[in-house]
Amino acid sequence: MKTAFVFLGLLLMIVAAVANGSGCCDHAITMFEKKMETLVMELKSSCRTPPVASSCQELHKKDPSLHSGVYELVFGLQKLPVYCHIGNFGCGDGGWTPVMKIDGKKLTFVYDSGFWSNKTVFNSEGGMTGFDQKETMLPSYWSTPLSKICLGMMIHGKVNYVVINKSASSLHSLIADGVYRATSLGRDKWKSLIGSEASLQRNCNKEGFNPVPETWRKTRIGYVANQENNCDTCDSYVGFDSKGDMSCGNYASYDADNGDRRTTTMGYILVQ
Numbered sequence: 001m002k003t004a005f006v007f008l009g010l011l012l013m014i015v016a017a018v019a020n021g022s023g024c025c026d027h028a029i030t031m032f033e034k035k036m037e038t039l040v041m042e043l044k045s046s047c048r049t050p051p052v053a054s055s056c057q058e059l060h061k062k063d064p065s066l067h068s069g070v071y072e073l074v075f076g077l078q079k080l081p082v083y084c085h086i087g088n089f090g091c092g093d094g095g096w097t098p099v100m101k102i103d104g105k106k107l108t109f110v111y112d113s114g115f116w117s118n119k120t121v122f123n124s125e126g127g128m129t130g131f132d133q134k135e136t137m138l139p140s141y142w143s144t145p146l147s148k149i150c151l152g153m154m155i156h157g158k159v160n161y162v163v164i165n166k167s168a169s170s171l172h173s174l175i176a177d178g179v180y181r182a183t184s185l186g187r188d189k190w191k192s193l194i195g196s197e198a199s200l201q202r203n204c205n206k207e208g209f210n211p212v213p214e215t216w217r218k219t220r221i222g223y224v225a226n227q228e229n230n231c232d233t234c235d236s237y238v239g240f241d242s243k244g245d246m247s248c249g250n251y252a253s254y255d256a257d258n259g260d261r262r263t264t265t266m267g268y269i270l271v272q
Helices: 002-020 022-047 056-062 124-128 187-191
Strands: 069-075 078-086 095-103 146-155 158-168 203-209 219-226 236-242 248-252 261-264 266-271
Touching: 056 069, 056 078, 056 095, 078 124, 095 124, 095 236, 187 203, 187 219, 236 266, 248 266
Parallel strands: none
Antiparallel strands: 069 078, 078 095, 095 266, 146 158, 146 266, 203 219, 219 236, 236 248, 248 261
């Protein structure tokens, strides 16, 4: 419809030029030809079929002109429309494939949820939108190889991000078996996901995938701490998919460095 209006406007411009004299008409025709060339290029671009890809990064490499939006990705034998984040929104350039969106107020993805070991899609429609409050788990959790993991937490309407450099066959391979795999972001970096309100106890200080799985307050991806000089009874964390009555955010009690906290957030996990 928009194209039709543009075309009609150009024709009216020529008609008006003809009424004003032949010199103006020649100029109008030249302008019309240039406008039509631009219009044809835009139409070709909008009608172009995106290349077949299994991740947003692969899609971006095959066609760097593509922008963020919904594209069909191939996960094994399954095709699924997914919102690809292309460009630096806070985690660096390139194409980022969404894996999960977690509502910390809900218990869908708590630590003991079967979703961590099973290969089951949850609410695929949530994977077709951006950084909103629609929970989802996509096949990218077990199907997409990665070298970087983008973690985001939304607090007070703003999303804070950190990036973990880690190569693996999938995020599932780093989490599902429950084995601890260390990361090295550091205490302050993990707290930056929450901002100035973040609070953690002062000891233990263990981070990564499945840190200290034997403790009470634990998380699938994150940072855990304790007031005692061990990791046996941790009572604080910043993390994704935690054990207890919240599934994403910051929990802290018993002599934490910024007071007691129970801060639930929306959590976002993407890979590249």
